[in-house]
Amino acid sequence: MPTPLKTNEIDALFSGWDAPGTPGGALAVLRGGEVVHQRCFGLASLELGVPIRPQSRFHIASITKTFVAAASALLVERGKLGLDEDVRGIVPELKVDRPVPIRHLLGMTSGLRDSWELMQLSGVGTDQARTVDDYLDIAFNQRHFSFPVGERNVYTNINFILMGLVVERRSGRPFARFLADDVLGPLGMTATRLRDDPDDVAEDLTASYLPKSGGGWRRGVFTIGLGGAGSLISSVPDLVRWQGMFRAGGIGGVPIVRHMATPGKLADGRATNYGLGLGIRKYRGLDMWSHGGGLPGFRSIFAYLPGPDFGVVLLCNRDDADPLRRFTEIADVALADEFPEASPVKLGTERMKKVSVPGVSLASLDGRYIDRESAEVMTLKVRDAAIEADKNGHALVLRPAGGNRFVESWSNVDTIAEIEAGPNKAPVIRMDFGGQRCVFDPAPVYEPSAAALDACVGRYASDELATTFEVRRETGGLVLKLGPGFQRQALVPLEPLGPDRFVGTTQLWPGWRVVHAIRMIREGGRVAAMLVSSDRMKDVRLDRVG
Numbered sequence: 127m128p129t130p131l132k133t134n135e136i137d138a139l140f141s142g143w144d145a146p147g148t149p150g151g152a153l154a155v156l157r158g159g160e161v162v163h164q165r166c167f168g169l170a171s172l173e174l175g176v177p178i179r180p181q182s183r184f185h186i187a188s189i190t191k192t193f194v195a196a197a198s199a200l201l202v203e204r205g206k207l208g209l210d211e212d213v214r215g216i217v218p219e220l221k222v223d224r225p226v227p228i229r230h231l232l233g234m235t236s237g238l239r240d241s242w243e244l245m246q247l248s249g250v251g252t253d254q255a256r257t258v259d260d261y262l263d264i265a266f267n268q269r270h271f272s273f274p275v276g277e278r279n280v281y282t283n284i285n286f287i288l289m290g291l292v293v294e295r296r297s298g299r300p301f302a303r304f305l306a307d308d309v310l311g312p313l314g315m316t317a318t319r320l321r322d323d324p325d326d327v328a329e330d331l332t333a334s335y336l337p338k339s340g341g342g343w344r345r346g347v348f349t350i351g352l353g354g355a356g357s358l359i360s361s362v363p364d365l366v367r368w369q370g371m372f373r374a375g376g377i378g379g380v381p382i383v384r385h386m387a388t389p390g391k392l393a394d395g396r397a398t399n400y401g402l403g404l405g406i407r408k409y410r411g412l413d414m415w416s417h418g419g420g421l422p423g424f425r426s427i428f429a430y431l432p433g434p435d436f437g438v439v440l441l442c443n444r445d446d447a448d449p450l451r452r453f454t455e456i457a458d459v460a461l462a463d464e465f466p467e468a469s470p471v472k473l474g475t476e477r478m479k480k481v482s483v484p485g486v487s488l489a490s491l492d493g494r495y496i497d498r499e500s501a502e503v504m505t506l507k508v509r510d511a512a513i514e515a516d517k518n519g520h521a522l523v524l525r526p527a528g529g530n531r532f533v534e535s536w537s538n539v540d541t542i543a544e545i546e547a548g549p550n551k552a553p554v555i556r557m558d559f560g561g562q563r564c565v566f567d568p569a570p571v572y573e574p575s576a577a578a579l580d581a582c583v584g585r586y587a588s589d590e591l592a593t594t595f596e597v598r599r600e601t602g603g604l605v606l607k608l609g610p611g612f613q614r615q616a617l618v619p620l621e622p623l624g625p626d627r628f629v630g631t632t633q634l635w636p637g638w639r640v641v642h643a644i645r646m647i648r649e650g651g652r653v654a655a656m657l658v659s660s661d662r663m664k665d666v667r668l669d670r671v672g
Contacts (some may be wrong), residue, residue, distance in 0.1 A: 129164055131155070131157070131162050131474040132459055132460070133163050135459045136153075136163060136165075136456055136459055136460065136470050137154065137165060137276040137319065138140070138434070139452060139455050139456065139459075140165070140167050140452075140562070141154075142243070142414065143168045143315040143444075144167050144168060145168075146166045146313060147169070147172055147343075147345065148169065148172075148173060148343075148384075148444075149168045149169055149170075149332075149333075149334075149335040149423075149443045149444040149671070150167030150168020150178055150359070150421075150441075150442065150443070150444065151164070151166075151167055151168065151178065151180075151425075151440060151441055151442035151443065151444070151447060152165075152166045152178055152180065152184070152362040152439070152440075152441050153163075153165050153167070153169075153362070153439070154362045154363075154365075154366050154439045154441070154442050154455075155435040155436075155437075155438055155456060155460060156302055156366065156369060156436065156439075157434075157435060157436055158435050158440070158534065159369075159370060159373050159435065159436075160556060161366060164180065164362070166178040166180060166182070166243075166479055166572075167208065168181055168291030168378070168444070169289075169333040170330075170333065170334065170443065174457025175390055176260050176334075176354070178329075178332060178443070179486075180361070180362060180363060180538060181317065181330050181410035182332050182361060183317055183328060183329075183330045183331045183332065183359045183360060183361045183362065183425060183439075184331075184332055184333075184361070184424055184425040184442070184443060185331075185334070185356075185357075185358075185359050185419075185421050185426075185442040186356075186358050186359065186365070186419050186424075186426045186428075186441065187352075187356040187416070187418075187419025187424055187426060188276040188283075188310060188354065188355065188356045188418060188420070189358070189360075189365075189417045189419040189421040189426055189427075189428050189630070190286070190352070190354060190356045190357060191286050191354070191355065191403040191417060192355070192368075192403050192404055192417050192420070192428065192664050193305060193309055193310075193318075193368075193403075194286050194289050194290060194293065194354040194403055194546060195232055195289075195376045195385075195386050195401075195402040196371070196377070196382055196391050196403070196404075197262065197293045197297075197304060197305060197308065197309050198228070198232060198289055198292070198293060198308070198531065198559075199291065199302060199382035199385040199386060199402060199404065200308055200380060200382055201296050201297060201303065202379065202382075202385060202465070203380050203381070203382060203451055204380075205297045206297070207228065207296050207602065208228065209227065209228050209232075209385075209497060210227045210228070210229060210358065210603075211227065211228050211548060212225040212226060212227060212233060212622050213226045213228055213288060213292060214337075214422065215392070216227065216291075216292050216295055216296065216368070217291055217292065217295070219266040219331060220261070220266060220288070220654065221266060221267075221268070222238070222266065222268060222269060222270070222527055223269065224271070224275060226275055227275070227401070228292065229390070230276055230286070230288055231285040231286070231292075232286075232289060232402040232423040233279070233390035233398065233400055233401065233402060234279050234280065234281050234285060234398075234400050234538055235276050235277075235278065235279050235280075235389075235390060235392065235398070236271075236275060236282070236285050237271035237272050237273045237274055237275045237276075237277065237278070237280075237290075238265065238271060238281055238282060238284050238285065239265075239268055239270075239271070239272050239284070239663045239664070239666070240267070240280075240282035240284055240297040240311070240662035240663050241261040241262075241264050241265050241282075241283060241587055242261070242282075242283050242284075242308045242545045243640060243661070243662050243663040243668070244264050244265075244268075244591065244641055244662050244663055245260070245261065245264060245495070246608075247591065247608060247642070247658060247660070247663070248264070248591045248592075248593045248608065248609050249593060249607075249608035249609015249610065249611065249613060249616040249667060250517065250609065251613065251615040251616065252465070254332075254349060254361040255349040255350070255353060255471065256349065256350045257322065257351045258287060258290070258322060258351045258352065258357075258664050260351075260455070261283075261284065261287050261351075261352070261353075261355075262287060262291070263286075263288070263672060264591070265284050265288065267589075267590055267591075267592060268590050269590060270590070270665075270667075272284070272662075272664035272665065273434070273561070273562070273635045273664060274392040274393070275393075276390065276392060276513055277394075277561050278394050278539075278559070278560050278561030278562050279390070279398045279400060279537075279538045279539040279560040279561060280290060280390065280560070280562075280661075280662055280664075281538055281662060282662045283352060283355035283356065283413055283662075284355070285355075286353075286354040286355040286356075286403070287353050287354055287355045287356075289354050290353040291353075291354075291493060292356075293305075293354070294512040297404040301320070301354065301445075301590060302319065302320045303437055305319075305320065306319065308377075312377050312602050313358070313367045313368065313370070313371055313377065314367055315364040315367050315368065315518035315641035316359055316364070316505075317330075317359075317360060317363065317364045318359065318360040318361070318362040318364045318397060319358065319359060320357050320358055320359075320557065321357055321358070321359045322351030322352070322353060322357045323351065323548045324348050324349050324350075324351075325548060328359055330361070330588055331359060332443040333345060333346075333423075334346030334348065334421070334422060334423025334424045334444075335423045335443060335444050335445065336344075336422060336423050336441050336445045337444070337445060337446050342388065342644075343444075346422035346423020347422055347423065348419070348421055348422060348423075348547070349576065349583070350400060350426075351365070353503045355526060356419060356421065360441075360460075360662055362439050362441055363568065365428055365439040365441070367652065369374075369427065369430055369437045369439065371383070372415060372430050372432075372567050373430075373497070375434075378572045384573070385402050386399075386401050386402045386403060386404045387399050387401050387404060387406060387415055388402070388454035389401055389406050390402075392560075392561050392563075394561070396539065397478065397657045398536050398538055398560070399535065399536075399539060399540065400538040400539075403417070404416075404417060404601055405417055405418075405538070406538065408432070408535070409457065410457075410466070410468070410469060411465060411467035412431050412433045412434065412461075412465060413431065413433055414430070414431050415429070415430045415431075416428060416429035416453075416607070418431065418449055418450055420445075420638075421500070422445065423440070423443060423444065423445050424441075424443060424445075424450065425442045425444070425447040425448070425485065426440065426441045426442060426449055427439075427440050427449035427452075427453050429453050429457075431457070431461075433576075434438055434464055434627060436457070436461060438453050438456055438458075440453065442451060443636065445618070448638070450536075452479065456611060465506050470525060471511045471513070472560075473511075473513075473525070474510075474511030474512045474525045474526060475510050477525070477526035477527075477528075478511060478512070478526050481514065481526050481528075481530075481549070483530045483545050483546065484546075484547060485546075485547030485551055486530075486545055486546065488508050488513075489508065491506050491508050491513065491551070491553055492506060492507050492508055492604060493506060493568060494506075494568070494569040494570055495555055495566035495567060496566065496567060496623050496624065496627065497565065497566050497643075498564075498566075498567065499564070499567045500659055500664070500665075501623065501627045501628075501629075501643045501644065501645045502517060502518045502563075502564065502647075502657075502659060503518060503569070503623065503641065503643060504516065504517040504518075504555070504557070504566050506555070508663070509524070512525045512526070512532075513532055513543070515543075517557075517559065517661075518641045518643060518659070518661045519631075519639050519640060519660070519661050520540055520658060520661045522537065523536070524541070524543050524635070529543075530545045531543070531544050532543050532544075532545070532591070538560060539559075539561065540560070541553055541559050542557070544556045544557075545558050548567070550662065552567065552568050552574070553568065553612055554566070556566075562622050569623055569624075570575045570623075570624060572622055572623060572624050572625075573622075574622045574625075576620075578625065578626075579599060579622075580599065581646075581652070581653050582597050582604060582626075582646055582651070582653050582656075583597050583598065583599050583604070583672040584596075584597055584672055585670070585671050586655070586656060586669060586671060587649025587668065587669055587671045588666065588667065588668050588669070591666070593609045593610060594609070594610055594671070595607060595609070595668050597620070597656075602619070602620065603618065603620060603621070603622065604620040604622075604628070605617050605618065605619050606618045606620055606630055606642075606644070618630035618632055618642065619631075620644065622649065625647035626645060626647075626648065626653070627643075627644070627645060627646075628643075628644040629642065629644070629648075630642040630644060633658070640660055640661075641660060641661070642658050642659070642660050643658070644657070644658055644661070645657045648668075653662060653670060654669070654670050655667055655668060655669045655670055656670075
């Protein structure tokens with residue numbers, strides 16, 4: 127028997143969202159394809175005092191990827207697209223030197239560098255207007271991959287920006303037109319459409335808000351066109367219809383969900399937690415299909431558990447919403463004893479008490495670590511139920527999995543950590559981030575000499591980014607200037623972590639930052655170049671030119 131729904135307990139999870147002058151969100155809880163609970167919280171416009179209503183529309187950001195994958199699967203079923211086709215045959219402007227099969231774009235294993243982070247590295251911030259064509263231009267100028275195709279799973283927006291172009295060219299219609307005619311129209315999703323232009327007026331569209339550190343709110347700036355990677359706006363009633371598509375297995379009898387819900391594979395044969403534009407994982411022992419989305423001030427999640435036929439749609443216009451956590455809390459209340467496994471927190475707490483790593487005290491693990499090869503930085507903090515980690519700006523919750531092993535299963539490929547004592551009894555963390563294998567040592571206390579810093583000062587350039595960079599010596603150390611022009615956001619202080627190793631952090635907006643790992647490359651004893659990596663972009667080479 128389904129668990130009786132405790133709507134008061136669900137509403138209590140959003141305590142404070144109805145306070146005066148507060149943004150909020152719109153929620154629908156589904157069981158058996160029917161909406162069993164629906165609520166709206168907070169204001170769509172703080173300036174005008176307009177409340178959020180069921181028909182309110184939100185930017186759903188990366189949930190857009192599920193629609194692009196559905197459009198692609200329709201073309202596959204119609205014989206107009208092959209999942210093993212090389213995208214270069216459809217988009218010859220892409221100049222990389224190896225084949226990139228369509229399934230690797232849709233499955234986030236292409237190895238293509240993320241255009242969003244490439245743009246940031248080139249000095250164009252998130253508050254500066256960017257179009258889909260801008261992202262495509264920078265992608266078309268790339269010659270190198272972050273990693274060999276299929277080797278790793280790294281979430282990058284360029285995959286789905288390219289897929290929007292693929293859908294357009296193979297369907298023979300503009301991307302937005304194909305979505306409207308063949309995906310949205312048959313499902314009656316009249317509130318959903320692409321909105322790439324931030325000045326485009328859309329009826330019932332909520333404003334977005336970021337919390338201020340001293341209290342209150344400020345507007346979220348949205349000046350970026352993401353096309354198939356994240357430009358759809360939608361409403362809760364429309365996404366309820368979208369969940370109906372997953373229940374039905376397709377659109378108009380065309381079985382596309384079987385493509386989307388098949389897990390991808392890495393080159394080594396390991397299954398990923400991502401199908402075609404769809405997260406595929408388990409929560410408390412139950413299969414779960416989901417996708418989240420985030421833009422400045424907009425946060426959202428679409429999640430469906432096919433076993434109990436249970437789903438949640440949550441669209442928010444506040445940057446602190448944390449939709450994934452709220453989904454798990456709602457599911458815990460709504461499904462109660464129907465889960466085959468205890469909550470991850472309870473299981474983790476029980477297992478953490480049993481963890482014993484020879485030569486290593488868990489209490490001593492808190493701190494910062496650096497990868498021996500990539501110089502990427504990771505911080506660890508041991509909690510009662512898990513180890514919280516942050517690797518190059520990507521947050522992880524590593525739960526005990528027996529012995530010295532910890533696993534994060536919410537990433538698109540399970541992240542695995544093994545902790546051991548090194549030769550000097552310092553902890554060594556061996557990590558596998560979905561195919562990227564790293565060995566982390568505690569970051570040393572390092573004070574570079576003036577000569578070591580001066581050796582890095584100079585001008586650098588990248589043909590792939592079509593711009594120049596400058597390393598300056600300023601009071602307190604080195605600063606990397608990203609791109610030309612005068613932009614304070616493009617000045618990144620470089621913190622030295624070891625000889626010719628630095629980390630630079632850019633806070634894009636509260637709750638979102640880009641962390642750059644930087645390695646200086648010497649030739650004949652002189653710094654000749656630097657390699658820059660971030661979460662979604664690896665080893666971009668900047669050559670010294672002066």
